[in-house]
Amino acid sequence: MNQLMKMLSNSEKFNSYIDDIKKTKSPSLLTGLTDVMKAYFSYATSQYVDKKICIITYNEIQARNIVKNLEFFTDKVVFVPKKEIVTYDYLVESKDLPYERIDSLNKIKQQKAQIVVTTIETMMQVMISEDVLYKHIMEFKVGNTYSLEQIKQDLVYLGYTRCDLIEAKGQFSLRGGILDIALNEKKGIRIEFWGDEIDSIRYFNIISQRSTDMCKEITIYPAHEFVLELPLEEVVQNIKKRENIQFEENIKQDIEQILNGGHISKIDKYFNSFYKKSSTLLDYIKEDFIICIDEIAKIKARAKNALTDNKNIQEMLTDKEKMIPDVTLNMLDYDTVFEKIGNRRTIYLEKQDIISQSEENLQLKHKKIHFLTREINYYKSSMEVFLEDIQKAINEEKTVIVLGGSEESSRKLSLLLLEKEIPHKYLENLNYNLPKNIVIVTKGSLESGFEYYDINLLVISSKELFNIDTKKRRKSHTAFSEGEKVVFADLKRRGLCCS
Numbered sequence: 001m002n003q004l005m006k007m008l009s010n011s012e013k014f015n016s017y018i019d020d021i022k023k024t025k026s027p028s029l030l031t032g033l034t035d036v037m038k039a040y041f042s043y044a045t046s047q048y049v050d051k052k053i054c055i056i057t058y059n060e061i062q063a064r065n066i067v068k069n070l071e072f073f074t075d076k077v078v079f080v081p082k083k084e085i086v087t088y089d090y091l092v093e094s095k096d097l098p099y100e101r102i103d104s105l106n107k108i109k110q111q112k113a114q115i116v117v118t119t120i121e122t123m124m125q126v127m128i129s130e131d132v133l134y135k136h137i138m139e140f141k142v143g144n145t146y147s148l149e150q151i152k153q154d155l156v157y158l159g160y161t162r163c164d165l166i167e168a169k170g171q172f173s174l175r176g177g178i179l180d181i182a183l184n185e186k187k188g189i190r191i192e193f194w195g196d197e198i199d200s201i202r203y204f205n206i207i208s209q210r211s212t213d214m215c216k217e218i219t220i221y222p223a224h225e226f227v228l229e230l231p232l233e234e235v236v237q238n239i240k241k242r243e244n245i246q247f248e249e250n251i252k253q254d255i256e257q258i259l260n261g262g263h264i265s266k267i268d269k270y271f272n273s274f275y276k277k278s279s280t281l282l283d284y285i286k287e288d289f290i291i292c293i294d295e296i297a298k299i300k301a302r303a304k305n306a307l308t309d310n311k312n313i314q315e316m317l318t319d320k321e322k323m324i325p326d327v328t329l330n331m332l333d334y335d336t337v338f339e340k341i342g343n344r345r346t347i348y349l350e351k352q353d354i355i356s357q358s359e360e361n362l363q364l365k366h367k368k369i370h371f372l373t374r375e376i377n378y379y380k381s382s383m384e385v386f387l388e389d390i391q392k393a394i395n396e397e398k399t400v401i402v403l404g405g406s407e408e409s410s411r412k413l414s415l416l417l418l419e420k421e422i423p424h425k426y427l428e429n430l431n432y433n434l435p436k437n438i439v440i441v442t443k444g445s446l447e448s449g450f451e452y453y454d455i456n457l458l459v460i461s462s463k464e465l466f467n468i469d470t471k472k473r474r475k476s477h478t479a480f481s482e483g484e485k486v487v488f489a490d491l492k493r494r495g496l497c498c499s
Contacts, residue, residue, distance in 0.1 A: 001047055002430040004073075004459075007399065008044050013369050020049045021290070027346040029368040031353045034375040035062075036450050036459075038349045039069035042292050045347070046114055052289045054116045055349075056123060056297035060074065063117050065447050066251045072403075072444045076114035078104040080281055082122040085268055085327055098224045099169060106221040109134060116289070118281060120299045121306045123337050124423070126330040128276040133222055141217040145196040151179065159223035159264075166206060170223040181220060182206060191219050226264045228277055229275050235263070238273035251323070271326035278330060282340050291346045303334035376449035376458075378465055386465060387420055388441055393458045394423070399429070401440045403449075405462045413462060414441050457458045 020028055033041060038055075046053045056358045057063050063079055070077040081221050084097055107113045109130075116359045136157040140146070152162065153172060160172045166182045171179045177193035183203075190211065192200045199407075201218055204211045228239075236255050257264055267274050293299065299385035309330050353370060378386045402424075404410025410426065417424040417439060434440055449460040 003137050003434050004430050005044050005047055008453050017369050019264040021049050029348045031350045032371040032373055033362045034450050036069050036446050037373050037450055039066055043073040047099045054289045055292040056293035058302045063119050068118050069446050072446055078107050079111045080104045080118040083125050100223050120303050123281055124332045128225055130284055138220040142198050159227055221475045226267045235274050239270050269325045291344050293348045370451035376450050398456045398458050403444045405445045405463045407443050410441055411442050
């Protein structure tokens, strides 16, 4: 736990909130939080109570901003976007979104996701159940024996496409006793067999085909979420049994395409014929997750608008005598989603105080905690204000942390503070004890800075203030090396330099 996290233990309000969470008192309402503070508190909660977090917010722009802020604190954060529902038949579809979704789902399954970020609209959509999606995951281990024919069949079940030579994610090749599987666009796994026994497993670069690391075992997860539960012939029979189905030319074409293996683009359309039951993302989020609700009023409004948009699409398709996709008909409403959340530990995150009527609607059983915070943004024209505010904060004995972005721009910032005779120290990260009465400069960035009054903390993200001139890089680096000795020596004499 770095020093930015540890500082929160100095806040009586934060400690009270954590005590409630540990005692499973729920729900909790935290108000007065800037967007960056929401990410800060969410990650801190996962650290202090040792639980995973799922943040539900109101749209994808906000979700991706939350992810960017969380990435300053941890690399174990994933974003699960909503499914893009295909309402018409397209010949070409982007694979980026399905790959982003399956990568996130796989990390959740592998318990590599400390924090999951998603939207209310994603939670309203139906999807394949977890047990079906991961029914055919494959585990390979050196020394074990396998049937190559069964391996080929299972890889197809997992959504992989056989090729002569793998070139992209979602592909596999089998040449003699060598099985290659693409794990992503750049890295693959190569499994060499001696007869039916695995002789070696190693990672390799897909572009250069050069081997990298050896390993003893590997688990292969689905390439996308459109894996099959039923044989295609049974799926077609289910489609034919549907009520009010009109066997027009496009329906016949759909069936022909499904039987010929082009079923993926038809799953959303005939979802109820492909799967015996459906799930939502919340079913993938286990009970040990704490649910964070970001701006409940905005979530409720977005859920209402999503249902309206969904209804408009259905009416448009009906007018055009087109079939309405099953996943559109299956979409949940706001109340159903929150019924599924049920009695899970829930935290409501708000910028403003919620009026008493809203509090009553939330049925909060425990005290609301209001935090005194503010958002801070500086721009290129604000340089003098930026420097004045830093000096003022030092005089008021606040802990001041300035995030300089890249290492190069952070060192450039250090030179500026040296020039302005502002006491400071550059740290590679915030795992060290933070000295008092000086500015801490470190790498990284947030979408905005913030001040947290309860613990006298000021964090500034200076990415808008500095542009590195690439032509002067060598000179700037040299100047910093010389200047670094001056400022650290000066701080040491004054007793301000930390170990």
